[in-house]
Amino acid sequence: MNSSLTVTKTATFLFVGLVIMVLSFYVNSAIAAQPIVIGGSLPLTGEFAETGKLIEKGMKFWAQEINEKGGLLGRPVEFKIYDDESNVGKAVTYAEKAITVDKVDLLFGGYPGTAARAVMPVAEKHKFVYVSMGGHMKSFEQGYTYSFGAPPLMGEWWYEGFFQWMETVPADQRPKKAAVYTMNNPVGASLTGSIQKWTKKLGIEIAIDEKYNLPLPDATPLIMKAKQLQCDMLFANGFFGDGVMMIRAAKALDYNPKAILQGIGSVVPAWIKELGKDGDYVFSGTSLFNKLNFPGNDKLNEYSKKEFKIDGYPLYFGFGYAWMQALAQGVEGSKSLDQTKIRDWLKSNKIQTIAGSMTFDDKGLPEPINFCTQIINGQVELVWPLNVQTAKPVYPKPAWK
Amino acid sequence: MNSTLIIQSLISGVMMGSVYALLGVGFSLTWGVMKVINVAHATFGLLAAFFAYTALQAYGVDPLISLVVSAPLLFLIGCTLYHLLIVRITSAKAVIVSSMILTFGIAIILENLMLLLWGADPRLFTTSYTSKVIIIGPFYFQYPPVIGFLMSIVGVTLLHLFLKKTYLGKAVRAAWQQPDASQLCGINLKRISAITFGLAVSTAGAGGLGMGLLYSFEPHSHNLWLIHLFLVVIVGGVGNVLGTALAGVIVGVITGLSMAFLPYQWVNLLTFGLLMVILVVRPQGLFQSEI
Numbered sequence: 198m199n200s201s202l203t204v205t206k207t208a209t210f211l212f213v214g215l216v217i218m219v220l221s222f223y224v225n226s227a228i229a230a231q232p233i234v235i236g237g238s239l240p241l242t243g244e245f246a247e248t249g250k251l252i253e254k255g256m257k258f259w260a261q262e263i264n265e266k267g268g269l270l271g272r273p274v275e276f277k278i279y280d281d282e283s284n285v286g287k288a289v290t291y292a293e294k295a296i297t298v299d300k301v302d303l304l305f306g307g308y309p310g311t312a313a314r315a316v317m318p319v320a321e322k323h324k325f326v327y328v329s330m331g332g333h334m335k336s337f338e339q340g341y342t343y344s345f346g347a348p349p350l351m352g353e354w355w356y357e358g359f360f361q362w363m364e365t366v367p368a369d370q371r372p373k374k375a376a377v378y379t380m381n382n383p384v385g386a387s388l389t390g391s392i393q394k395w396t397k398k399l400g401i402e403i404a405i406d407e408k409y410n411l412p413l414p415d416a417t418p419l420i421m422k423a424k425q426l427q428c429d430m431l432f433a434n435g436f437f438g439d440g441v442m443m444i445r446a447a448k449a450l451d452y453n454p455k456a457i458l459q460g461i462g463s464v465v466p467a468w469i470k471e472l473g474k475d476g477d478y479v480f481s482g483t484s485l486f487n488k489l490n491f492p493g494n495d496k497l498n499e500y501s502k503k504e505f506k507i508d509g510y511p512l513y514f515g516f517g518y519a520w521m522q523a524l525a526q527g528v529e530g531s532k533s534l535d536q537t538k539i540r541d542w543l544k545s546n547k548i549q550t551i552a553g554s555m556t557f558d559d560k561g562l563p564e565p566i567n568f569c570t571q572i573i574n575g576q577v578e579l580v581w582p583l584n585v586q587t588a589k590p591v592y593p594k595p596a597w598k
Numbered sequence: 599m600n601s602t603l604i605i606q607s608l609i610s611g612v613m614m615g616s617v618y619a620l621l622g623v624g625f626s627l628t629w630g631v632m633k634v635i636n637v638a639h640a641t642f643g644l645l646a647a648f649f650a651y652t653a654l655q656a657y658g659v660d661p662l663i664s665l666v667v668s669a670p671l672l673f674l675i676g677c678t679l680y681h682l683l684i685v686r687i688t689s690a691k692a693v694i695v696s697s698m699i700l701t702f703g704i705a706i707i708l709e710n711l712m713l714l715l716w717g718a719d720p721r722l723f724t725t726s727y728t729s730k731v732i733i734i735g736p737f738y739f740q741y742p743p744v745i746g747f748l749m750s751i752v753g754v755t756l757l758h759l760f761l762k763k764t765y766l767g768k769a770v771r772a773a774w775q776q777p778d779a780s781q782l783c784g785i786n787l788k789r790i791s792a793i794t795f796g797l798a799v800s801t802a803g804a805g806g807l808g809m810g811l812l813y814s815f816e817p818h819s820h821n822l823w824l825i826h827l828f829l830v831v832i833v834g835g836v837g838n839v840l841g842t843a844l845a846g847v848i849v850g851v852i853t854g855l856s857m858a859f860l861p862y863q864w865v866n867l868l869t870f871g872l873l874m875v876i877l878v879v880r881p882q883g884l885f886q887s888e889i
Contacts (some may be wrong), residue, residue, distance in 0.1 A: 244818055247718035337807045381863045409862035412813070412822055414615055417738070418607040418857045425603065437720045438814045449731040471722040471814070475729060 207563060233269050233534065235260075235303040235524075236277040236295030237316075243283030245309050248513045252308055253278060255510075255517025258500060260526070269528055277301055281312065288312035291330040302534050306330065308513070310350060310384070317344045326539045328520045333387040336431045337560040343540050345561040347523035348484040348516075348552040352387025355460055355482040358569025360395035362387060362581040362590060363456075368400065370593075372430035372455045376423035378443065379434035380413075386388040388434045388460045404428050409439070416442035417450070424452040429593075437462035444475055448597045453591035462510065469575050477572050478594040480580075484566040485515050486553045488579055488587045493522075493551040519550045599711060602736045607858035608851060613743035615830075615850015616750035619843040621805025622821060622830040623757055624798030630837015631774040631794050632734040639706035640823035642672055642799045643771055644807025647815050648712055650807055651721050661723050662745070667808075669800045674801030679704070680792040688791065705820065712817035720814045728811075746808035753804045753842040755799070761839060770794050774837065807861055829873050835883025844885065 240249035245273035264273050269326045277299055279291035288307050294317070295301045304320055305434070306329025309314050314332025321327075321341045330350040331337055337346060361496060363371060363484065373394055379385040385408065396403055407419070420443065423431055431454045433443040440462030447457070458480045468476050487498055487509035494510075497518060501510040523543070528534065547556045555563035569581035571590050578588035625639040646668045650661035683704075687696040709815040722728075723742070732739040772780040773790045782788055809815065809823055826849075834845030849869060856868045876884065 244711070244718070378862075407862050413862075414853050414865060415607075415610045415857065417610045417740070418603060418854075419605055419862070421603055421738075425600070441720075441722060441734045441814050445729065445740070448729050450738050465720070467719045467721070471720070471724060473724060 198337055204375045232275040232302045233271045233303065233528075234277055234299070235277055236301030236306050237305040237307055238279035238281035238288050238291035238295075238300050238309060238312075239314040240283035240288075240309070240312070241278070249283070249308055251511050251513040252517035254504075254563070255514040255519075256305060256521050258497070258514075259518045259521040263525060269525055270532065270534070276305070277484075278305075281307070285312050285315050289315050289319055292316045293323075294573040295326055296323045300435050303524060305524070306516075308516075310336070315554075317341050317564075320344060324536050326524065326536050326543070328524045328527075329374055330516060330520075331561075333383065335383070335387075337562050339372070341561065342559075343536065343561075345523060345543060345557055347520060347548065347550060347555060347557075347563065348566055349562060350484055350516075351562075352384055352460070353390055354484070354567065355388055355570075356391050356395065356458060356564055358482055358567035358581040359458060359480050360391065360399065361567055362569055363399060365397075366592070371399060372401055374402050374404045374426065374428045374429075375430040376419075376426065376428035376434060376454075377403055377407070377431070377432040377434070378405070378419050378423075379408050379473035380436065380439060381408040381410045382438075384461060388432075401430060409435075411436070411439065413439040413442055416446040419443065420452050423454070424450055429455045431457045432460070433457065434460040436463055437465055437467060440491060441472060444472060444479070448475055450498050451597060453594065453596045463572065464570075464577075466511070469572060469577070473575070474598070477574065478591050479572050480590075481572075483512070483568050483570055484512050485512060485519060486568060486570065486577070486579060487512075487515060488569070488577075489552065489585055491551055491553045492549065493518075497551060509531060519552050520530070522550045604858045606737055607678055607854040609737060609739065609854070610743065610855020611850040611857070612850070613747040613850070614812060614853065615807065615848070616843070617746040617808035617846075617847040618744070618826045618830050618849060619834075619846025620746070620750035620753045620808050620825050621802065622834070622842045622846060623754055623839050624801035625827045626806070626831045626834065626837055626839065626842040627757075627801075628798045629772060629831065632684075632791050633693045634688070634862055635694055635701070635794070636795075636798065637698050637701040638708060638823065639701075639798065639802050640806070641705040641708045641819040643802040643809060644815060644817070644820045645708060645712065646672060646803030646816070647810035648716050648721070648817075650810065651716075651723065654723065654725065660725060661810065661828055661850040662749075665804060665807055668803045672803040673796040673800040676796035677792045679799070680795040683856065684795060685788060685791070709817050709820065713844060716817065718816060718818075721810075742811035746811050749804060749808050750843070750846070753801060754839065757801060758839055760797075760840075764791075766793065799864070803813045810854050821848050822886065829869070831883075833876050834871060837883040840887050841883060841885030845883070848884070866873055 240246055240251050260274050263269055281287040281291055304325045304327050307316050309331035313329040314336040317336055320343050324343060326343050328347050329344045331346040333351055334353045377392055379389055405423060433440050440459045463479045463481045487494060497510040501507055526541040526548045527539040530546055531538040544557055547554055557563060568579055570577050571580045572587050573591055579585045580590040621643055628634045628636045648665040649668045652663040653659035654661055687700055690696040727741040730741045761771055769785045769790050773785055773787055830842055830845040830849055834841035853865055853869055856865045
C-alpha cells in the first residue's frame with residue numbers, strides 16, 4: 198500500500214514537474230518571441246523633420262540588421278516612435294509616455310540637442326539609459342548617470358582637431374590675429390571656450406570677439422571690420438543662414454584670411470550644394486563622418502548608395518545607427534534589459550561604433566572627439582587626426598576667384 | 599570708429615531696409631484697405647522665392663525673369679483666394695482677428711506644401727552675379743542687395759503710381775476712404791477688394807524674391823520675414839505705401855548704424871525697441887495713414 202502510494206506520489210510529482218517544464222518552456226518561448234520595444238520620439242514633422250527622418254532611417258537600418266542576426270538577447274526589436282513635431286515639450290511628454298504608459302523596454306535618443314537635453318532628466322528620473330547626442334557639455338554636467346553621448350555632438354570639442362593640427366604648423370606660418378563672430382545662443386557659446394584656450398596657447402591674438410543675435414541682418418560690417426583689422430583667421434560660429442552671409446560678404450569684400458572656420462552651418466549638405474566653390478576650404482569639426490575608416494561605415498555607405506542614391510551616408514543617418522549600436526552593446530554586454538545593469542556595463546566597458554571605439558566617463562561622455570574637416574573641391578574631407586585623414590589640409594586658404 | 603565702416607554699414611542697411619519695404623507694401627495695403635491682416639503675406643513671398651529657385655536650378659532661368667511668371671500667377675492666386683475665402687470674413691465683426699486666423703491657416707498649409715515640394719533644406723540663389731560687387735572708392739556694393747534695392751524702388755514707385763494715377767488705383771483708395779460713397783459711385787467693392795488682395799500678394803512675390811537675394815530661405819523662413827513686415831508697416835503707418843517704404847529704409851538705417859556703433863547682439867534689441875516706442879508714442883505710425 199505504502200509502496201503503491203509512493204509510486205503514485207512520485208508519478209504525480211513527475212507529472213507536475215513535467216507540466217511545469219512544458220509550461221515554462223512555452224512561457225519562455227513566448228517571452229523570447231516577444232519583441233523588445235524601443236520607444237521615444239523624433240521630430241518627424243516640423244522644423245527638424247528632415248534630420249529626424251534620417252535618424253529614424255538609421256535606427257531602422259540598425260533594427261533590420263540586428264533582427265536578421267536573430268535579434269537582441271534572442272528577441273526581435275521593434276520601435277515605438279512618436280512624432281514630437283520638433284517641439285521640445287512634446288519630446289519630454291512622449292519620453293514620459295513611452296516609459297510610464299507604453300512601458301517600453303528601452304529608450305532611444307532624440308533630436309535636436311534642445312530635445313535631447315530636455316529628455317535627459319526624464320531618463321534619469323525613471324532610471325532609463327538614454328544614448329543620444331546630448332545638448333553640448335552643459336547637459337552632461339548635470340550629474341545624470343543614465344545618459345550617454347555615443348557619439349555626442351559637442352560644440353566644446355568642435356575645433357579641437359583643427360587646433361591640434363594648427364599646433365603642427367610652424368609658428369611663423371600660423372595666423373596672427375583672429376576675428377571671432379559667434380551667434381548669441383547656447384550652441385554658439387559652446388564653441389567659444391576652445392577658441393579662447395587654443396588661441397592663447399598658439400599665440401594668436403583675438404582682435405575681434407563679438408556675438409550677434411539671430412537672425413543676422415547683414416554680415417558686411419562684420420567682415421569689413423575683420424578686414425580693416427587685418428585678421429588673418431575668421432571664426433564664423435553660426436548656422437547656415439548667417440554662415441553663408443559671412444562667406445558671401447568675405448568674397449564680395451575680397452577678404453582673404455589664412456583660415457576660415459565655420460562651426461555649425463557648414464556641416465549641412467546644403468553648404469556645398471548651395472554655395473558651390475565659395476564654400477570651399479572652410480574648416481569645421483564633427484564627431485561622426487561617413488569617410489571614417491572604422492568598421493561599419495562601408496556598410497552604411499553601401500546602403501546609402503542603394504537607398505538614397507548618394508555617396509556617403511548622411512550624418513544623422515549615421516547618428517541614429519551609432520546610438521543604437523551603443524545601446525545594443527550595453528544590452529548584450531549586461532545580458533539584461535535591466536537599465537541599471539546596462540548603464541553599469543556601459544560605464545565599465547569599451548564599445549565599438551561607427552564613430553570608433555569609446556569608453557565613457559562619469560558624465561557619460563567618451564574621450565573628446567577631434568575630427569577636423571575641411572571642404573576641398575566640393576567634398577568634405579577629414580584632415581585631422583592623421584589616422585583618419587582623407588586629404589591634406591589646404592592652408593593658407595587660396596584667394597577668392 | 600572710422601567713417602568708411604559707418605558709411606558702409608549705412609549703405610548695407612538702406613539696401614536691406616528697402617527690400618523689407620518691398621515685401622511690406624502689399625501687407626500694408628490689405629491691412630489698410632481691407633482691414634485684413636494677411637499673416638500668409640510673407641509665405642506667398644517665400645513661395646515666389648522657391649518658384650524662382652526651381653526655375654534657376656532646373657532651367658537656368660534668372661530669378662528676376664521668373665518674376666514675370668510668378669507675379670501674375672500670385673495675382674491670380676490672390677484674387678481667387680479672396681473670392682473663395684477672404685470675402686467670407688470681410689463682413690465679420692472682428693475682421694482683423696478673423697483674417698489673422700484664416701490667413702494663419704493658409705500660411706500653415708503653404709508652408710507644409712513647400713516642405714513637401716522642396717524639403718526642409720536651406721536654399722540660396724546662386725547666379726552669375728551673386729558674388730559680384732561694385733567698388734566705388736572704399737565702398738563695396740554687392741550685386742544682390744543692389745538688385746533688391748532697385749527692385750524695391752521700381753516696385754514701390756509702380757504701386758504708388760497705380761494708386762495715385764490710375765482709375766483702378768483711385769477706386770481702391772476711394773473704397774478704403776469712403777466704402778459706402780464709393781459704392782454709390784458705382785465702384786464694385788468686391789471686385790476692387792479682390793484686385794487689391796491680388797496686387798498685394800503679387801508684390802509679396804517681388805519682396806520674397808528680394809529677400810531670397812539677401813538671405814538663405816527654407817519653408818519656415820516666412821515666420822521670420824513676417825516679423826519684419828509688422829515692423830515696417832507699424833513704423834510706416836498701416837495702409838500707407840510710401841510710409842511703409844520709408845519705414846523700411848529707416849529700419850535699415852537704424853540697423854546699419856547700430857551695427858557700426860553697437861555690439862552686434864544689441865542690433866535686434868534696438869530695432870524692435872524702436873517698434874515698441876513707436877507703438878506707444880505714435881500708434882498710427884510715423885507717417886499719416888493714407889495710401
